[in-house]
Amino acid sequence: ASEAEEKDLVIIGGGVAGYVAAIKAGQAGLKVACIEKRDALGGTCLNVGCIPSKSLLNNTHLYHQILHDTKNRGIEVGDVKMNIQQLMKAKDTSVTGLTKGIAFLFKKHNIEWVKGSGSFVDEHTVKADLVEGGERLLRAKNIFIATGSEVSPFPGLQVDEKRVITSTGALALEQVPKKMLVIGGGIIGLEMASVWSRLGAEVTVVEFLGRIGGPGMDEEIAKQTQKILQKQGLKFKLNTKVVTGDTTGELISLNVESTKGGKAETIDADVVLTAIGRRPYTSGLNLESIGLETDDRGRLVIDHEYRTKHPHIRVIGDVTFGPMLAHKAEEEGVAAVEYITKGHGHVNYGAIPSVMYTYPEVAWVGQAEQDVKAAGIKYKVGTFPFSANSRAKTNLDSEGLVKFIADAETDRVLGVHIVGPAAGELIAEGTLAVEYGASCEDVARTCHAHPTLSEAVKEAAMATYDKAIHF
Numbered sequence: 224a225s226e227a228e229e230k231d232l233v234i235i236g237g238g239v240a241g242y243v244a245a246i247k248a249g250q251a252g253l254k255v256a257c258i259e260k261r262d263a264l265g266g267t268c269l270n271v272g273c274i275p276s277k278s279l280l281n282n283t284h285l286y287h288q289i290l291h292d293t294k295n296r297g298i299e300v301g302d303v304k305m306n307i308q309q310l311m312k313a314k315d316t317s318v319t320g321l322t323k324g325i326a327f328l329f330k331k332h333n334i335e336w337v338k339g340s341g342s343f344v345d346e347h348t349v350k351a352d353l354v355e356g357g358e359r360l361l362r363a364k365n366i367f368i369a370t371g372s373e374v375s376p377f378p379g380l381q382v383d384e385k386r387v388i389t390s391t392g393a394l395a396l397e398q399v400p401k402k403m404l405v406i407g408g409g410i411i412g413l414e415m416a417s418v419w420s421r422l423g424a425e426v427t428v429v430e431f432l433g434r435i436g437g438p439g440m441d442e443e444i445a446k447q448t449q450k451i452l453q454k455q456g457l458k459f460k461l462n463t464k465v466v467t468g469d470t471t472g473e474l475i476s477l478n479v480e481s482t483k484g485g486k487a488e489t490i491d492a493d494v495v496l497t498a499i500g501r502r503p504y505t506s507g508l509n510l511e512s513i514g515l516e517t518d519d520r521g522r523l524v525i526d527h528e529y530r531t532k533h534p535h536i537r538v539i540g541d542v543t544f545g546p547m548l549a550h551k552a553e554e555e556g557v558a559a560v561e562y563i564t565k566g567h568g569h570v571n572y573g574a575i576p577s578v579m580y581t582y583p584e585v586a587w588v589g590q591a592e593q594d595v596k597a598a599g600i601k602y603k604v605g606t607f608p609f610s611a612n613s614r615a616k617t618n619l620d621s622e623g624l625v626k627f628i629a630d631a632e633t634d635r636v637l638g639v640h641i642v643g644p645a646a647g648e649l650i651a652e653g654t655l656a657v658e659y660g661a662s663c664e665d666v667a668r669t670c671h672a673h674p675t676l677s678e679a680v681k682e683a684a685m686a687t688y689d690k691a692i693h694f
């Protein structure tokens with residue numbers, strides 16, 4: 224290797240956490256290198272996560288709506304067909320456009336993208352094994368680890384991304400499976416189940432817990448969502464676990480068992496999607512050489528300023544604590560740089576929204592009712608159904624509700640939970656309320672335009688301390 228090059232900041236990983244930190248640091252005039260081994264920037268989110276999944280969700284929803292929800296609107300359509308190849312091409316075009324956009328922003332801010340795999344040589348030196356061959360040594364005043372996460376494997380089922388797939392395979396199937404079994408009714412499971420079910424697959428979701436949605440979703444909202452998704456044709460087996468799978472036959476055969484001691488049964492499927500969570504990814508970093516350890520869940524341990532025990536080495540994004548979400552990774556990228564350049568940064572972990580992009584969307588921020596109850600907090604609930612919201616009714620799209628949870632004494636907003644049209648956009652108002660420590664009355668006394676879906680948010684907030692007007 225040649226002599227080490229000097230940088231102010233070296234970032235390992237060019238996902239959302241890493242690329243956002245790189246841009247923020249570049250804007251502040253730091254000399255930055257970002258090491259990314261993938262052939263495009265943007266990490267999981269842009270390449271095989273948020274962006275391609277939302278492309279498929281958007282376009283399959285449109286297709287499903289044209290098939291099932293046009294006649295009553297006075298729209299008569301002829302022969303409707305899905306061209307899977309074109310669906311995938313549209314997805315790839317979105318991904319490429321966005322990843323190239325980041326490469327452009329890197330150039331604009333004089334950030335060097337080192338294409339290769341990064342590993343530690345010592346506390347201040349990172350080696351990049353270059354994709355094109357050879358290696359480079361980078362010496363840095365500051366180092367960020369932003370290596371993200373990977374799929375948690377399901378023991379006993381070997382992933383081939385054709386028949387036994389992860390989310391990555393589910394974003395690129397070449398044909399619609401006849402029968403699909405999804406292990407895990409969390410966010411990935413439900414988003415991907417929606418995509419392939421809309422295209423005609425018979426989808427069964429097997430979930431270990433007694434409710435869908437993964438961690439954080441309010442139980443009442445999860446129940447409502449399950450009902451809506453069932454009407455769309457998804458089948459659910461809750462309190463159920465997959466015990467073994469046999470992939471030797473033409474169909475994959477799975478033995479499933481009730482977690483409550485019921486009888487076992489066998490389910491056959493053409494394709495099995497494993498979606499039981501993700502785990503931090505640190506392999507190949509040579510962390511031992513600098514004495515850094517991970518906790519029992521594989522997460523790198525940090526303090527409130529993202530520092531490891533070597534204070535100039537910071538960790539951001541999926542590879543450390545907190546929800547594995549792109550916008551959380553982004554906030555941390557900005558804050559970690561601000562700790563270097565300004566001495567202070569800010570992320571409010573109590574106000575990070577979650578959105579599941581099914582149809583309708585499910586979105587929430589703050590605490591769920593079951594959490595508030597378990598914490599022994601005295602609380603009030605206000606709900607408002609979209610079936611009483613004028614815009615939702617006019618749009619013939621009125622399934623779902625908005626739910627506010629407020630502190631019983633102070634009226635402070637503790638949580639906002641929405642299942643319904645545009646929930647993912649509407650939740651921004653709830654997030655602002657939680658961030659600013661607003662009361663429900665603050666939200667309800669704010670004038671909302673008519674007729675909009677956001678009036679359902681206003682009226683749900685009103686329902687915590689008074690009667691809603693339209694329900």
Ligand code: FAD
Nearest residue numbers: 236238239240266267268272273341371540541547548549
């Ligand atoms: P990553 O995006 O995983 O990036 C880490 C990068 O580091 C990778 O590109 C990897 O190649 C690189 N890397 C790792 N080790 C090295 C090394 N040693 N050297 C060089 N490079 C290395 N979140 C949302 O908020 N909204 C969504 O809608 C959403 N949808 C998702 C859908 C799916 C199917 C999946 C799987 C995830 C989704 N997520 C979503 C989660 C989101 O993708 C992650 O939270 C986000 O990507 C985390 O960013 P990160 O930078 O921490 O890690």
Ligand code: NAI
Nearest residue numbers: 407408409410411412429430431437498499500501547578
């Ligand atoms: P998840 O944690 O959301 O859900 C996993 C589900 O699988 C849970 O409900 C869990 O109870 C269940 N499960 C675990 N083991 C099981 C078993 N053996 N049998 C049956 N069920 C089992 O994880 P998921 O869906 O894999 O997603 C990973 C992460 O990716 C999410 O937590 C989220 O952070 C991120 N993501 C975010 C998206 C978004 O923001 N829209 C979209 C997709 C992913």
